[in-house]
Amino acid sequence: MTSPMESVPNLSALAGSWTLDPSRTSITLHTKALWLLPVNGTFQAVEGAGTVGADGSVTGMLVVDATSVNTENTKRDQHLRSADFFDVQKYPTIVFTAPEARPADTGDLHLDGDLTVHGQTHPLTIPAHVVAAQDTATVTAEVHLDRSNWGLTYTKKGSRLATHVVINAHFIKS
Template sequence: MKKATLFTAFLFASAATFAQTWKLDKAHAKVGFTVTHLLVSEVDGNFKTFDATLTSSKPDFSDAVVELTADVNSIDTDNERRDSDLKSDKFFDAAKFPTLTFKSKTFQKVEGKKYKVTGDMTMHGVTKPVTLDVTLNGPIQHPMSKKDVAGFKITGELKRSDFGIGPNMTTAVVSDEIALRANAEFGKQ
């Protein structure tokens, strides 16, 4: 029994040892969203302050773990009045819930460079499971730094009502469906 326990501990330690951490290159990353306004136009926004890490022991990232945090107070829709409204208790309530987070549970290869990432999104004090589409670009060796880099294009959709955001705002004014998109470049550490 003692040998089995030691062997199991060795296996877990070995798996952790071979996991590679990939650091976000913030100069080449963006986390954004799109909503429909008055049923006729789309409004884009993003979070100016965010960070993410990716850890994977497999070169095809099929076991990747992704963690993202975004500062809700950094929301930017190119309109100060709208941004203030979004930060208020009518929507995100940034004073009470200043951080948006995502932590993956699975990162599954679909085919080729296409993946599905499923994890827990927390906004406005509510945590819900979400599934996002991911396209992998790379990895390649950076021509200047000679380090491995990989790019990820992430898209998906969620409902703001699932997170209690803008509960008094009708969908005729602001859509319930929020399109998510992110582009991120990571460098292997």
């Protein structure tokens, strides 16, 4: 068993089934508009689960409700939900499936999986840090995405296609 708040590069110590705690999880987006203006947002509805085998093998999934995007600007949020961006009428969810995790040189992990956004699925490796305490685990990760890879190509002059995503996911052992 892991000691309180121990960093866990050896996943076999976490063997079992895990359920995401949405109330303690955040997925945050950061980008820039008009060259300088920061645009920050969060997804307020997310579900997920994972399994860690005794051998340290990993399977997992995060499902984000794309309609829950919130930038604290109603007009912008409606635009993000429109066909120009997430098109939530057709594609209400964003899904990351991770059938594999492997050690990184830093002692952290690489989550190898597929990200489905806007109906398009592409492989994605997310560097992640895992901290565990008894029957809870926190996975923190940051990734830079070019949203045009997923068909999100709408832009105005000065807007960026790159988006920085920060994930802070809390799991409870089932």
